[in-house]
Amino acid sequence: MVVTAPVLAVDGLSVDYITDRGAVRAVDGVSLEVAKGEFLGIVGESGCGKSTLLFAIARLLSPPAEIAAGSVRFRGRDMVAMDEDELRHVRWRDYSVVMQSAMNALNPVMTIGAQLKDAIEAHEPASSQKIRERSEHVMRLVGIDPIHLASYPHQLSGGMRQRAMIAMALVFSPELVIMDEPTSALDVVAQRSLMLQIKELQRRIGFAAVFVTHDMSLVSHFSDRLAVMYAGQIVEVGATRSVFEDPKHPYTKGLMQSFPSISGPKERLVGIAGSPPDLLQPPAGCRFHPRCPSVMPRCRTEEPPFYEEPADLVRCHLYDR
Amino acid sequence: MSYIARRLEFFVITVWAALTINFILPRIMPGNPGQAMLVRFHGRVSPQTIKALEVAFGINNNESIFQQYFEYLGNTLRGDFGTSLTFFPAPVGDIVKQGLPWTLGLVGMATIIAFALGTLIGMLSAWRRGGFLDAILPPAFIVISAFPYFWLGLLVLLVFAITLGWFPLGFAYDLSSSINLSWDFAGQVAWHGFLPALTIVITSIGGWILTMRNTMITTLAEDYVKMARAKGLSPVRIMFMYAGRNAILPNLTGFAMSLGFVISGAILVEIVFNYPGVGFTLLQAVHSEDFALMQTLFLLITIAVLVAVLAADFLTAWLDPRTREQA
Incomplete structure (x- = not known):
């Protein structure tokens, strides 16, 4: 499937939160690849480590979180080995980040225009004329009247703020955009229109996207590939269609049963019994076994490796044949 | 801008309140500067001197409290704060x-x-x-x-x-x-x-x-x-x-x-x-x-x-x- 070298290759990445009771491994040995122009969705419930994984990839973790092992190769360079000063020059120009809530991610005391200008000036000297043209261009890209360059974040609606942040992320036409639930603060209608717009921009500009969300039905319409995370690990990864239509891992199956399908027949929503494990003492063997409906004796002791299915990789003993 | 107007309005009201309290407080306290002067000179002043002092200090008991109040406001706004006792007769x-x-x-x-x-x-x-x-x-x-x-x-x-x-x-x-x-x-x-x-x-x-x-x-x-x-x-x-x-x-x-x-x-x-x-x-x-x-x-x-x-x-x-x- 991936022909050229991947834009992003994460290998065995682990993140620890250092607490008084010891290190909590929030992300455990995650490996994934994102090809040029590919849209990778990462889904999982709250607290599964998906946002931590994302910020680890972007090298934006702050104490008490720290990368414990693994590498993040972006365009062939290992970002884990880079220091802040080296990172500064790669940031935004080559990969940018869109955060969950633009309300909190935009500086409340600076206009949108001033914050865009800051980002441009940090990476290349440009005349104010050029900065303005560039800013107006990206604002139009996301469908906001450039007049709002003079607005402060609190003067915009939630949807506009989110768009403004995406505009900011696209100002250098980066190769990779890392998105942390950029639509979760919006209502369903605004969510859908923003997703369509992100997808459209991706097609036009050609950036690769890593998109984290808890909303599987939302991302399934837009992503090329889907990774499902549970308790800090990826449990299933594959083409979106294949994961969505034929989920392999019992956890993915559970996720699929916990939201309604509009077009399909009326079914009772099942959900997943139990709650995510305490990462301070993760369960032995397969991390999902205490909640798994098809648990087998070996699941309690033996951690499953990835088993290769035709279109998927799945971390479950059921597929050991 | 409305924010600045509101702050100014608040400012004017609080200044007025401060001026008024400043006027009322000494008037509900016993004694007056004339009597204080009398004590300072151990009573060796004539009634005429006291009267003269009272006039100098602006203690005019014939005026109503409202007249005094408006006179006080006017004086204060003009920067006339009366005469100092300590550095008598220098104006405050x-x-x-x-x-x-x-x-x-x-x-x-x-x-x-x-x-x-x-x-x-x-x-x-x-x-x-x-x-x-x-x-x-x-x-x-x-x-x-x-x-x-x-x-x-x-x-x-x-x-x-x-x-x-x-x-x-x-x-x-x-x-x-x-x-x-x-x-x-x-x-x-x-x-x-x-x-x-x-x-x-x-x-x-x-x-x-x-x-x-x-x-x-x-x-x-x-x-x-x-x-x-x-x-x-x-x-x-x-x-x-x-x-x-x-x-x-x-x-x-x-x-x-x-x-x-x-x-x-x-x-x-x-x-x-x-x-x-x-x-x-x-x-x-x-x-x-x-x-x-x-x-x-x-x-x-x-x-x-x-x-x-x-x-x-x-x-x-x-x-x-x-x-x-x-x-």
């Missing part, structure tokens, strides 16, 4: 005018320096939390700020003025020269003001360091700081424009309050350094029950606080666009 206005520039200059400058320096140190120590600066400066200055003003002032005098002889023992300028606008005189003022200013700065800086450090630490955890890092901005720009500028906002009102109290807060410093400011004047006024002078000084303090808070409101409006909106 002149006494205050003599002391005010010294106090404003010394304590005002010292307060501004303490705030600016303290905020900067607080910001830096939060930015490098647990670093060298953070481990030394905040605790050191907080310990020092627990020392009383006057004790530290005396210590500073002992070391730098008496033992080392680098600085003068007191007063605002050489008594041999008169007040004039020359570089020589300005140098004298700075030289005389150094020790009292130093005392104020080192005793008050700890509070500013601590408050700025705390708000800065909270601000540094905000998403927009993380976003600024993600944008690849220089650390200096992130520290000042993204973290610092947001962290300083809650401290501005406290700063304004302390600027307002510059006039009253300087009494101890002015006594220790024998500085000719209004704090020293206030002490004398209290000792000799000089109500006209006291009243004027209290009014001055109140108005100074109100003006400072008003200024802080404007400054906040300028720095924080959110406050400009309608509430």
Whole structure:
């Protein structure tokens, strides 16, 4: 499937939160690849480590979180080995980040225009004329009247703020955009229109996207590939269609049963019994076994490796044949 | 702008309230300045003299309280605050005018320096939390700020003025020269003001360091700081424009309050350094029950606080666009 070298290759990445009771491994040995122009969705419930994984990839973790092992190769360079000063020059120009809530991610005391200008000036000297043209261009890209360059974040609606942040992320036409639930603060209608717009921009500009969300039905319409995370690990990864239509891992199956399908027949929503494990003492063997409906004796002791299915990789003993 | 209009409206009302309370308080207290003068001269004054004094002090019992009130308001607005008892027969206005520039200059400058320096140190120590600066400066200055003003002032005098002889023992300028606008005189003022200013700065800086450090630490955890890092901005720009500028906002009102109290807060410093400011004047006024002078000084303090808070409101409006909106 991936022909050229991947834009992003994460290998065995682990993140620890250092607490008084010891290190909590929030992300455990995650490996994934994102090809040029590919849209990778990462889904999982709250607290599964998906946002931590994302910020680890972007090298934006702050104490008490720290990368414990693994590498993040972006365009062939290992970002884990880079220091802040080296990172500064790669940031935004080559990969940018869109955060969950633009309300909190935009500086409340600076206009949108001033914050865009800051980002441009940090990476290349440009005349104010050029900065303005560039800013107006990206604002139009996301469908906001450039007049709002003079607005402060609190003067915009939630949807506009989110768009403004995406505009900011696209100002250098980066190769990779890392998105942390950029639509979760919006209502369903605004969510859908923003997703369509992100997808459209991706097609036009050609950036690769890593998109984290808890909303599987939302991302399934837009992503090329889907990774499902549970308790800090990826449990299933594959083409979106294949994961969505034929989920392999019992956890993915559970996720699929916990939201309604509009077009399909009326079914009772099942959900997943139990709650995510305490990462301070993760369960032995397969991390999902205490909640798994098809648990087998070996699941309690033996951690499953990835088993290769035709279109998927799945971390479950059921597929050991 | 409606925000500024509302602040101004509030300001006018509070000033009026302060003026009125200032008028009522002495009138519900027993005695009057004429009687106080009588006591001062141990009763050796004739009834005619008392009558004359009462006229001089403006105690006219024939006028109704309302007439007195409006006359008082008019006089105050014109800058006529009556006659001082302590410095009889000098008008109170002149006494205050003599002391005010010294106090404003010394304590005002010292307060501004303490705030600016303290905020900067607080910001830096939060930015490098647990670093060298953070481990030394905040605790050191907080310990020092627990020392009383006057004790530290005396210590500073002992070391730098008496033992080392680098600085003068007191007063605002050489008594041999008169007040004039020359570089020589300005140098004298700075030289005389150094020790009292130093005392104020080192005793008050700890509070500013601590408050700025705390708000800065909270601000540094905000998403927009993380976003600024993600944008690849220089650390200096992130520290000042993204973290610092947001962290300083809650401290501005406290700063304004302390600027307002510059006039009253300087009494101890002015006594220790024998500085000719209004704090020293206030002490004398209290000792000799000089109500006209006291009243004027209290009014001055109140108005100074109100003006400072008003200024802080404007400054906040300028720095924080959110406050400009309608509430």
